[in-house]
Amino acid sequence: MNTRSENNRRWADKIIKGIDPTHQYRWQAYDQKLTMLLSPTTVWLDIGCGNNGVIQDHGHEAGVAIGVDRKMLHTMTPAMFVCADVYNLPFRPGSVDLITLRFIVEHIQNVSQALAEVAHVLKSKGNTLLLTTNIWCPFVFLPRVLPFSIKKYLIMVLYRVFMHDVQPTYHRFNSPHIIMNGTQYLKKVYIEYIQDTNFINRVFFLITFCWHVITKMLSTRYLRSCILVIYKKV
Secondary structure, eight states: OOHHHHHHHHHHHHHHHHHOTTOOOHHHHHHHHHHHHOOTTOEEEEETOTTTHHHHHHGGGSSEEEEEESSOOSSOOSSEEEEOBTTBOOSOTTOEEEEEEESOGGGOSOHHHHHHHHHHHEEEEEEEEEEEEOTTSHHHHGGGGSOHHHHHHHHHHHHOOOGGGOOOOOOSSOSHHHHHHOOSSEEEEEEEEEOOOOTTSHHHHHHHHHHHHHTTSGGGGGGSSEEEEEEEEO
């Protein structure tokens, strides 16, 4: 994290502490649930692992931890990695305890097929931890009407990511109603709505943090930008 980001983080943390110290950044909420689901005997696949950073950070908490992505890593790391597609996972049926999909499902065109493959390799009672965007949130819904080139530019500016990191989205599984229902083989056991309050841009942080405060009531939490859900294979 560079000096500017560190300063913004301290600035944002002061605001959070003064107004709502219970608030968690989306990655904090995700890491908390991930750690809860890991154990020294867990066989874990992180699908859509990108640079395999999550496996590098948390792999020591599992028995076996493997990053999976359809693209080869730009830089190889000591963490285990397999190049494969979510529609065709090269693992034995019923061999995996935990599968994680972090901001992946919104980019998948055939979500039913992908989650059927996830269920196929999961053990009975195995878990799936999914973090994705929520199309009922104005910050997600409104950009969908923009041309992809403009949306890509806004994401690059607001989140300071590289152009190749911004991929097309389909949002075939990204409403609270659909996520709550799960699939034939994956049943919801936990759900949480999180407002992303990225501190990279201070103005954007203030806007999104205000939305977090506004949506604190249970009846409006489903309008937050991210959904964190745990499914169990049945």
